[in-house]
Amino acid sequence: MADAYIINTLFTLFAMTLIIFMVPGFAMLEAGIVRTKNVTSVLTVNIMIYVVASISFILIGFQIAFGDIQISTMNPLAFIMFQMAFVGKAINIMSGGVGERAKIFPLTLFTVIMGALIYPFVVNISWGGDILKDTVLDLNMHDLAGSTVIHSTGGWALLAAILIIGSRKGRYVNDQIKVIPASNIPLVTLGALLLWIGWFGFNGGSVGNIASKEAADTVALTIFNTNTAGLAGALTAGIFIYLRYKLFDITMILNGALGGLVAITAGADLYDTLNSLIIGGIGGILVVIAVPLFDKVRIDDPVGALSVHLINGIWGTFAVGLFAGNETITLMGQIKGIAIIGISVFAVSYAIIYAINKIMAFRASDDAQLEGLDASECGIESYPEFRRTI
Numbered sequence: 001m002a003d004a005y006i007i008n009t010l011f012t013l014f015a016m017t018l019i020i021f022m023v024p025g026f027a028m029l030e031a032g033i034v035r036t037k038n039v040t041s042v043l044t045v046n047i048m049i050y051v052v053a054s055i056s057f058i059l060i061g062f063q064i065a066f067g068d069i070q071i072s073t074m075n076p077l078a079f080i081m082f083q084m085a086f087v088g089k090a091i092n093i094m095s096g097g098v099g100e101r102a103k104i105f106p107l108t109l110f111t112v113i114m115g116a117l118i119y120p121f122v123v124n125i126s127w128g129g130d131i132l133k134d135t136v137l138d139l140n141m142h143d144l145a146g147s148t149v150i151h152s153t154g155g156w157a158l159l160a161a162i163l164i165i166g167s168r169k170g171r172y173v174n175d176q177i178k179v180i181p182a183s184n185i186p187l188v189t190l191g192a193l194l195l196w197i198g199w200f201g202f203n204g205g206s207v208g209n210i211a212s213k214e215a216a217d218t219v220a221l222t223i224f225n226t227n228t229a230g231l232a233g234a235l236t237a238g239i240f241i242y243l244r245y246k247l248f249d250i251t252m253i254l255n256g257a258l259g260g261l262v263a264i265t266a267g268a269d270l271y272d273t274l275n276s277l278i279i280g281g282i283g284g285i286l287v288v289i290a291v292p293l294f295d296k297v298r299i300d301d302p303v304g305a306l307s308v309h310l311i312n313g314i315w316g317t318f319a320v321g322l323f324a325g326n327e328t329i330t331l332m333g334q335i336k337g338i339a340i341i342g343i344s345v346f347a348v349s350y351a352i353i354y355a356i357n358k359i360m361a362f363r364a365s366d367d368a369q370l371e372g373l374d375a376s377e378c379g380i381e382s383y384p385e386f387r388r389t390i
Contacts, residue, residue, distance in 0.1 A: 004211035008074040011219075012082050015205025019085035022198035023050050026092040029191025030099055031382075032184040033251075033303050037372025038100045039183070039382035045095050048108050053088040056115030061087065064120035067129035073209060082205060083123075086150060087115050089202075093154025096303035098161050101168045101369055104377050106362045113352055114157065122153050122341055141337025142329045144222070145206035147266035147316035148338055153345050155310025158301070160350035165363040167300030169370065177295050180302070182251055192254035199226055199261045203268045218269055225268040226261060229280025233260020237284035244288070251304075252291070256284030258308045263316035270324040279319045283312045314338055 027046040031039045057065075062080055071079045091111050098107070125132050125139055126149045132138050143149050171178055182188055204223040209215040237256020241249050260280030264271070271279065290307035299306065317338050321331030356362060368376035375381065 005072075005074060007211040008209055009078045011210040012074050012078040012205060012208075015201035016078070016082045016085045018198050018201025019082070019089075019205070020198075022089060022092075022195050022202070025191050025194030025198055026089075026096065027191065028187045028194065030096045030303055032187030032189075032191060033096070033182045034099050035180065035372070036183045036383045037374055037381070039374065040378045040380050041104060041373035042095075042099055043382070044378055045102075045104055045107060046092065048104065049091045049095055049111050050088045052108055052111045053091055053115035054084050056112050057084050057087040057120065060116040061120035064117065065123035065128040067124075069129070073211075086146065086202075087119050090114065090119050090150050090154035090157070093151065093305050093309045094158040094161060097158040097301045097305040098165060099302045100373065101364050102161070102165060102362060103360075103364050103373075106356050106360050109356055110157075110161075110349075110353060114349075118157070118345060118348055118352075119153060122149055122345065126337065126341070137340055139337045139340060140328070140330070140333040141317065142270070142320050142324070142334070143266045143317055143337065144269050145203045145265045147262060147313045148341050150313075151262045151265065151309040152313030152317070152338065152342060155306055155313055156342050156345040157349040157353075158305055159299070159310065160346055161353050161362070162299050162301065162306075164350070164353050164357055167298060168302070169366045171300045172298050185250060188251055189254065192258060195258060196227075196230055196261065199230070199265075202226075203265055207269060222268045225271050225273070225276040226264055228273060228276040229260040229264035229268070229283065230257045231260070232277045232280035233257045233263070233284030233287070235284065236260075236281040237288050240285050240288045252288055255287045255291070255304045255308050259283040259287035259312045262309055262312035263319065265313075266316040267320040267324050270320065270329075275323045279316065279323065282319075283315060286311050286315060314342075 023046065027043055030042045030046065034042050058080065062083060065083070091114050095107065124130065126141060126143060171180065200223050203226045204219050207215065207219045207222055210219050234253050234257035238248060238253045241247065241252045260283040263279050263283030264276055287304065287307045290311045291304050294301055294306055317334050320329060321334035325331055353362060364373055364376065
């Protein structure tokens with residue numbers, strides 16, 4: 001018993017560390033996508049999200065999420081740290097999608113509310129204390145590591161934010177979509193690969209136990225399927241983008257990999273290799289299809305977060321019912337979980353962001369966007385010797 005306690009504690013702390021590697025992953029990905037005049041503000045937002053969301057969750061959110069849960073299989077602090085590592089990821093999804101026009105202070109304020117209240121409520125009704133148990137809204141959804149609980153939650157909050165604050169200045173002019181290229185492709189690549197590595201802790205650690213042969217086999221299967229889906233997403237996105245445009249777009253290939261990783265997250269512990277390839281491969285194609293569709297309806301998402309996290313969060317949770325359904329995991333149960341969490345998060349996030357925006361402008365002014373948020377929000381430019389791009 002003592003040996004299992006020690007092994008599970010060590011495993012959980014290691015998985016938590018891998019998840020924390022996703023903090024620089026998001027930061028580097030977003031820093032590479034935005035223009036050089038906005039890099040410092042993006043990095044500042046990412047650090048603030050990690051710090052503020054983590055503290056909010058430790059002080060308030062954990063109790064809402066899990067209540068008086070008793071942990072006996074590992075050190076309770078290891079469990080708290082592991083759950084804390086998750087909370088910022090939902091908000092990181094949002095921060096990238098409102099990049100280059102969201103002001104730091106109101107975004108940080110929303111981070112407090114997300115970390116302390118919104119995300120913990122979603123965890124409660126899915127993984128935790130289950131405040132809706134034995135009601136018509138009681139969820140029976142299998143979502144191992146959060147295709148819906150984390151990725152779609154962040155995506156719904158992002159959609160609400162974009163609808164309120166609008167697009168970047170100059171992104172859409174009349175019927176034209178202005179292409180704003182990534183400023184640093186090596187950083188984008190580094191960030192995506194850090195996220196990929198972090199996913200092994202994200203999904204593998206969510207098994208929650210590695211101190212028996214059966215548990216160790218499940219962890220290995222989960223990590224294997226996670227990587228396989230990422231590979232499939234990258235491959236199908238690369239093939240699809242080449243067939244469509246006769247170009248190999250590295251940003252789309254990387255987002256395809258991330259889409260595959262999001263899609264497998266709900267059921268990585270349940271699938272065989274073929275299912276992982278199919279689910280991840282479809283995830284990569286969905287990203288390539290969704291990115292231009294969001295642009296057509298003038299939803300400005302610089303990093304493609306809606307396409308990667310919202311669309312594939314929905315697909316991944318739905319796929320569990322298709323590929324791993326049984327007497328306890330049903331397609332209708334998966335759809336119910338997607339719908340309840342989606343409606344709840346979008347409605348609450350929209351109301352809160354709308355209220356914040358009435359008190360203080362969530363969106364930077366046109367002049368500040370033209371100058372760059374590094375100057376107006378931080379007073380420090382990441383590349384002061386470079387000529388600014390408009």
